[in-house]
Amino acid sequence: GAGVSQSPSNKVTEKGKDVELRCDPISGHTALYWYRQSLGQGLEFLIYFQGNSAPDKSGLPSDRFSAERTGGSVSTLTIQRTQQEDSAVYLCASSLGTSGRGPYEQYFGPGTRLTVT
């Protein structure tokens, strides 16, 4: 079946603009995760959803970052008033769940490369 998809694949935006990144998880996966990977840095956890709720938002770097998930499926990560330090690859992953018999394997999308000029 289809894997995790993300759009756009690349986004160039001017400093101060808002951007929305989209993630379509694998069908049936209840858990969805957002990560950020800056150049030369490791992956950074941002937020995860179990269904439509986000139990852990502690990874969001500032209040300019927000995410939502509707219908237990698609998620959007919104960055307001973008800054140059927001430039990174934003990765989304999904898994069957987060609780119970886990740990559940996470399947990653190809990422969105965000460049803030």
Added chain:
Amino acid sequence: KNQVEQSPQSLIILEGKNCTLQCNYTVSPFSNLRWYKQDTGRGPVSLTIMTFSENTKSNGRYTATLDADTKQSSLHITASQLSDSASYICVVSLFRGSTLGRLYFGRGTQLTVWP
């Protein structure tokens, strides 16, 4: 402070040789440890997942070990192939009861396999 440290930062080996990558962590309480392979420009792909009760897990030519007492893990790659060239990332999950805890990522080991 919860951290994951990987070594070496980069490694070059000849095709057919074996290698071992290291991961040390201070994440506590610990839930599970994962090794991912990330090809350039692609998302990470899971290789192994181990809970605290597991000492070793294999996936083809990849074998991961875990010592939860010393908080160390290793990933051993046997008979390396050119396609093994990638970044290998160690990820440790914080324990939060029956639900997912926050994930902590190492910076990865960049492996290059030469013919």
